[in-house]
Amino acid sequence: MALIEIDNLHFSWTPGGPGVLAGISLQIAAGERIAILGANASGKSTLAQWIAGWLPTAAATAETGGLTVQGKAYGDHDAASRPGLAQFTGQVPMQQLSGFAFTVFDEIAFGPGNLGLPEAEIRARISDAIRICNLEALKDRDPFSLSGGEQQRLSIAAALAMQPEILVLDEPTSNFDPESRDALLDQIERLPAGLTIVLADASLTTALRLAARFVLLDAGRIIFDGAAAALLAHPRTAEIFGLPEIRLAAEYLQSAGLWPAGVPMPQSTGAAISVLRPLLAASGVSQ
Amino acid sequence: MAAAKDKDREKTLLYVPGEGWLHRLNPLTRLTGLGLVAVAAFALPPAATIVIALVATLMGTVAGAGAVFLRRLTLTLGPLALALFVVHGMLMDHPNRFGFLGLDLSHDGLMYMVKILGRIAALLSGSLVFVTTTHPSALLKALDSHGFPPGVSYLIASPLLLLEPFTQRARAIREAQMARGLDLEGSFFARIRAFPALLLPLVTLALADIDHRAQVLDGRGFRARPRRTVLDAPKDSPRQRLARRVMLGLAPLLIVGAFFWH
Ligand SMILES: Nc1ncnc2c1ncn2[C@@H]1O[C@H](COP(=O)(O)OP(=O)(O)OP(=O)(O)O)[C@@H](O)[C@H]1O
Ligand SMILES: [Mg+2]
Numbered sequence: 001m002a003l004i005e006i007d008n009l010h011f012s013w014t015p016g017g018p019g020v021l022a023g024i025s026l027q028i029a030a031g032e033r034i035a036i037l038g039a040n041a042s043g044k045s046t047l048a049q050w051i052a053g054w055l056p057t058a059a060a061t062a063e064t065g066g067l068t069v070q071g072k073a074y075g076d077h078d079a080a081s082r083p084g085l086a087q088f089t090g091q092v093p094m095q096q097l098s099g100f101a102f103t104v105f106d107e108i109a110f111g112p113g114n115l116g117l118p119e120a121e122i123r124a125r126i127s128d129a130i131r132i133c134n135l136e137a138l139k140d141r142d143p144f145s146l147s148g149g150e151q152q153r154l155s156i157a158a159a160l161a162m163q164p165e166i167l168v169l170d171e172p173t174s175n176f177d178p179e180s181r182d183a184l185l186d187q188i189e190r191l192p193a194g195l196t197i198v199l200a201d202a203s204l205t206t207a208l209r210l211a212a213r214f215v216l217l218d219a220g221r222i223i224f225d226g227a228a229a230a231l232l233a234h235p236r237t238a239e240i241f242g243l244p245e246i247r248l249a250a251e252y253l254q255s256a257g258l259w260p261a262g263v264p265m266p267q268s269t270g271a272a273i274s275v276l277r278p279l280l281a282a283s284g285v286s287q
Numbered sequence: 288m289a290a291a292k293d294k295d296r297e298k299t300l301l302y303v304p305g306e307g308w309l310h311r312l313n314p315l316t317r318l319t320g321l322g323l324v325a326v327a328a329f330a331l332p333p334a335a336t337i338v339i340a341l342v343a344t345l346m347g348t349v350a351g352a353g354a355v356f357l358r359r360l361t362l363t364l365g366p367l368a369l370a371l372f373v374v375h376g377m378l379m380d381h382p383n384r385f386g387f388l389g390l391d392l393s394h395d396g397l398m399y400m401v402k403i404l405g406r407i408a409a410l411l412s413g414s415l416v417f418v419t420t421t422h423p424s425a426l427l428k429a430l431d432s433h434g435f436p437p438g439v440s441y442l443i444a445s446p447l448l449l450l451e452p453f454t455q456r457a458r459a460i461r462e463a464q465m466a467r468g469l470d471l472e473g474s475f476f477a478r479i480r481a482f483p484a485l486l487l488p489l490v491t492l493a494l495a496d497i498d499h500r501a502q503v504l505d506g507r508g509f510r511a512r513p514r515r516t517v518l519d520a521p522k523d524s525p526r527q528r529l530a531r532r533v534m535l536g537l538a539p540l541l542i543v544g545a546f547f548w549h
Contacts, residue, residue: 054502083508095499099445102424111507113515
């Protein structure tokens with residue numbers, strides 16, 4: 001049994017409103033690192049909130065289908081164990097703050113404190129989270145006075161301190177400069193292999209670094225589900241993410257040793273596809 | 288820039304960092320003391336309230352908050368004293384009148400002024416002792432570690448923390464609406480008409496925010512268990528616990544006593 005099973009999920013935010021998720025079926029195994037990609041308003045954040053258990057709510061429920069985690073709906077897990085099951089960090093950094101803590105340190109301590117964990121355990125979790133998210137220099141600062149990127153790092157730290165089985169990140173690096181982004185991704189890559197990571201993003205850069213499996217959403221439907229090379233060859237990929245991203249992606253493949261030697265970086269989608277086709281054919285992937 | 292914002296919050300908080308004995312007391316002890324001062328301000332005669340105000344001001348000054356006391360006390364008591372002097376000392380028909388420097392004053396009216404001023408001064412300086420020596424985060428931790436319901440602490444913390452981002456947002460909405468041609472600097476009526484355009488987005492945002500924050504709190508296990516673990520809780524001692532009991536015991540005595548005095 002997969003860790004998360006989504007079965008033919010139809011969902012709209014208002015009853016009878018436009019369908020935001022139009023028949024999503026998806027299984028995610030424990031330890032998988034999966035990216036949900038797509039254009040603006042394709043439903044990435046909505047799907048991410050389902051996966052993290054923020055949906056359904058009393059006001060917004062599935063029209064058909066649903067989601068189970070470890071075989072049960074989120075609502076059937078008890079309130080004290082849910083924070084350890086999944087953590088979600090949303091797109092707007094300031095909204096992720098608890099509004100309870102006057103310092104970065106206390107913000108991270110808030111969640112584990114709520115669980116009533118022993119003090120030593122809480123301190124250990126905080127110092128791990130601070131190290132991973134590079135918050136040492138900020139730990140006495142007021143969370144609400146941090147910059148957007150700093151707040152994003154803080155909300156990821158607060159999520160990690162809950163030691164969830166599933167970490168759902170919605171555009172976690174959107175406010176990051178490239179250097180802090182790389183620093184954080186390096187650290188996230190080193191998180192325990194058993195941690196399931198779900199990333200929702202509108203850019204390929206972070207996704208290619210973090211994920212091994214890619215789901216492409218288009219108007220609330222999954223139009224692609226597979227590995228990096230095949231994603232890059234998909235016709236919608238270039239349309240959604242544009243050329244510079246395709247180039248970056250090719251560079252990524254090159255650095256990973258997957259790009260054929262001597263072939264120049266592609267300047268167009270067509271060029272990229274003509275390089276990737278034979279590669280895919282050789283590895284047995286068909287389209 | 289960001290550090291400056293931290294400073295702004297400190298300023299709105301009035302808190303003055305320090306290491307003296309008053310700062311080192313458990314916040315709950317100071318809170319109980321403030322409660323007792325509030326009761327005393329209404330129960331005791333004017334002479335006693337003035338003594339309380341003086342002692343509180345002295346304590347605040349020793350704790351390093353002299354400037355805050357001077358500013359707040361003069362800003363509040365100055366205009367009030369003037370108003371009470373004119374209204375009760377001169378204008379109102381209180382008995383026992385006498386002439387002084389050509390003014391027709393009432394002795395009873397002036398006594399009334401002293402009584403009100405004494406109460407306000409005691410209340411204000413007592414509260415100032417509390418807020419200048421108690422950082423809200425210390426109060427939260429003290430409440431939490433003494434088993435007060437987390438909801439209580441949240442009610443104290445969130446307004447202090449969220450007010451500032453909320454004001455910023457209100458300003459942003461105002462600017463955005465003005466950029467789109469909303470008339471906010473015209474006549475009184477133009478502004479009244481513009482009011483819903485400002486208020487609606489703010490209320491909508493606030494409601495969406497509350498929804499979201501409720502989920503953030505659930506996600507972090509807020510109230511999932513009856514008791515939280517508090518790190519770095521302010522120190523407490525048997526003596527302080529005793530002092531708090533004594534103060535809590537004194538309050539009803541003062542109230543009963545007040546009935547006999549008046
Ligand atoms: N809380 C909400 N209430 C009502 N409608 C919503 C809500 N959140 C999202 N929507 C709508 O659902 C649709 C999908 O939104 P969603 O946030 O899932 O898109 P997204 O793929 O994450 O987009 P983006 O790249 O802009 O973050 C959009 O049309 C959006 O307006
Ligand atoms: Mg989104």
